[in-house]
Amino acid sequence: xxxxxxxxxxxxxxxxxxxxxxxxxxxxxxxxxxxxxxxxxxxxxxxxxxxxxxxxxxxxxxxxxxxxxxxxxxxxxxxxxxxxxxxxxxxxxxxxxxxxxxxxxxxxxxxxxxxxxxxxxxxxxxxxxxxxxxxxxxxxxxxxxxxxxxxxxxxxxxxxxxxxxxxxxxxxxxxxxxxxxxxxxxxxxxxxxxxxxxxxxxxxxxxxxxxxxxxxxxxxxxxxxxxxxxxx
Amino acid sequence: xxxxxxxxxxxxxxxxxxxxxxxxxxxxxxxxxxxxxxxxxxxxxxxxxxxxxxxxxxxxxxxxxxxxxxxxxxxxxxxxxxxxxxxxxxxxxxxxxxxxxxxxxxxxxxxxxxxxxxxxxxxxxxxxxxxxxxxxxxxxxxxxxxxxxxxxxxxxxxxxxxxxxxxxxxxxxxxxxxxxxxxxxxxxxxxxxxxxxxxxxxxxxxxxxxxxxxxxxxxxxxxxxxxxxxxx
DNA sequence: AGTATACAAGAACATCTGTGCGGTGTCAAG
DNA sequence: CTTGACACCGCACAGATGTTCTTGTATACT
Numbered sequence: 001x002x003x004x005x006x007x008x009x010x011x012x013x014x015x016x017x018x019x020x021x022x023x024x025x026x027x028x029x030x031x032x033x034x035x036x037x038x039x040x041x042x043x044x045x046x047x048x049x050x051x052x053x054x055x056x057x058x059x060x061x062x063x064x065x066x067x068x069x070x071x072x073x074x075x076x077x078x079x080x081x082x083x084x085x086x087x088x089x090x091x092x093x094x095x096x097x098x099x100x101x102x103x104x105x106x107x108x109x110x111x112x113x114x115x116x117x118x119x120x121x122x123x124x125x126x127x128x129x130x131x132x133x134x135x136x137x138x139x140x141x142x143x144x145x146x147x148x149x150x151x152x153x154x155x156x157x158x159x160x161x162x163x164x165x166x167x168x169x170x171x172x173x174x175x176x177x178x179x180x181x182x183x184x185x186x187x188x189x190x191x192x193x194x195x196x197x198x199x200x201x202x203x204x205x206x207x208x209x210x211x212x213x214x215x216x217x218x219x220x221x222x223x224x225x226x227x228x229x230x231x232x
Numbered sequence: 233x234x235x236x237x238x239x240x241x242x243x244x245x246x247x248x249x250x251x252x253x254x255x256x257x258x259x260x261x262x263x264x265x266x267x268x269x270x271x272x273x274x275x276x277x278x279x280x281x282x283x284x285x286x287x288x289x290x291x292x293x294x295x296x297x298x299x300x301x302x303x304x305x306x307x308x309x310x311x312x313x314x315x316x317x318x319x320x321x322x323x324x325x326x327x328x329x330x331x332x333x334x335x336x337x338x339x340x341x342x343x344x345x346x347x348x349x350x351x352x353x354x355x356x357x358x359x360x361x362x363x364x365x366x367x368x369x370x371x372x373x374x375x376x377x378x379x380x381x382x383x384x385x386x387x388x389x390x391x392x393x394x395x396x397x398x399x400x401x402x403x404x405x406x407x408x409x410x411x412x413x414x415x416x417x418x419x420x421x422x423x424x425x426x427x428x429x430x431x432x433x434x435x436x437x438x439x440x441x442x443x444x445x446x447x448x449x450x451x452x453x454x455x456x457x458x459x460x461x462x463x464x
Numbered sequence: 465a466g467t468a469t470a471c472a473a474g475a476a477c478a479t480c481t482g483t484g485c486g487g488t489g490t491c492a493a494g
Numbered sequence: 495c496t497t498g499a500c501a502c503c504g505c506a507c508a509g510a511t512g513t514t515c516t517t518g519t520a521t522a523c524t
Contacts, residue, residue: 022298066254156388229459
């Protein structure tokens with residue numbers, strides 16, 4: 001499955017629009033935002049996206065579409081979309097009288113061996129955390145992942161914890177990040193170090209090896225800003 | 233501000249519909265679900281709700297409405313809307329709710345040497361956490377404390393973490409609790425073990441000693457149900 | 465060349481959907 | 495009794511919106 005630039009743009013716009021308006025855009029709005037003059041072309045691409053199960057659509061229903069965050073996470077797109085900056089016009093002004101906000105829980109991330117992100121049964125597409133705004137800045141850039149594995153145990157991040165990440169492409173050395181490894185199609189949770197043109201991904205567990213990769217093969221998907229653990 | 237039964241039903245239906253579909257219902261769908269035959273009546277009541285700022289509406293936009301959960305919470309309606317199924321037209325039901333609540337952060341608790349803490353005065357709480365109800369049951373019993381010290385570090389609870397506790401007098405052996413030590417007027421965070429008529433309070437850090445006390449001198453103030461850490 | 469496939473445009477079409485307006489019944493105030 | 499606000503109903507209508515049909519342009523493969 002390969003997405004065209006246009007389709008990615010559509011996904012980004014939908015994500016952004018929904019976040020700003022609390023309801024999805026119309027075909028024509030998508031077209032306008034993505035520079036597509038014809039409604040049929042939008043539908044054409046929407047159908048593609050639906051075939052890939054990246055979105056869900058209710059036929060003949062106005063604004064009857066929603067993103068499938070589980071799948072998006074699976075193909076490594078969710079992180080980009082979740083932190084999408086709200087730039088475009090038309091997207092909403094919400095009164096922002098909210099003093100709390102929602103953070104999408106996108107799925108699982110490997111803290112042990114990098115694993116294919118599986119978004120099978122455990123994860124319901126719309127799981128959200130509600131957080132107090134005072135604790136975070138720029139909540140729109142946040143998303144959450146459930147930790148799978150124990151490789152970050154020495155950093156006091158345990159299997160099953162929820163990590164909250166801020167979407168960003170760059171990280172300082174030593175920060176805990178979600179890193180996407182290109183040729184392995186995997187996202188993993190590690191300490192990040194840029195050393196020349198190499199990236200070192202360090203687990204916080206002596207029984208796991210460090211990973212050394214060409215910087216070009218690693219993209220930072222976000223930085224961990226919070227850890228939440230449920231004990232009961 | 234007083235809402236009619238019909239308006240409450242409409243709110244409940246909207247909440248439920250959005251939960252199940254990820255997009256809002258149309259005026260006609262609301263009407264059908266709430267036993268309103270006329271679209272204008274729906275609009276009539278919708279306008280009322282918007283005047284009270286319980287919902288937000290974009291005029292001339294299909295499905296252009298959204299609930300203002302902040303306000304709903306404010307007027308104490310959020311709880312009612314959470315699980316209330318609307319009998320008529322079934323939208324997807326979904327156990328999860330949008331309910332959230334506040335947990336008072338009461339102060340500091342010692343994870344090293346015991347220090348004094350006040351656990352009764354909710355109103356002087358210097359800070360509140362906003363949490364999603366889906367994560368917890370019986371939120372009224374919850375409160376939070378900031379951890380001071382590193383004696384629980386082996387349990388992955390660090391200095392500065394916030395622990396959320398459920399208020400309860402009893403604990404199972406091994407659970408992490410906030411324990412009040414009578415003759416010292418102190419509360420401390422420890423693993424709890426009842427051994428005969430003695431209580432053993434075990435830190436999760438080899439450099440701190442266990443405490444052995446008469447059961448009569450120790451009262452459990454609550455059990456840790458969650459740990460939250462801010463990294464930035 | 466011939467054919468199949470992916471992508472795109474534009475216009476016509478069929479619904480969907482919010483709005484507006486006239487009308488009904490109730491109820492309390494004048 | 496009359497008046498007026500309030501809650502409600504039906505219905506017509508315009509504008510919003512998804513779908514479909516036809517046409518055109520590339521590209522890859524036979």
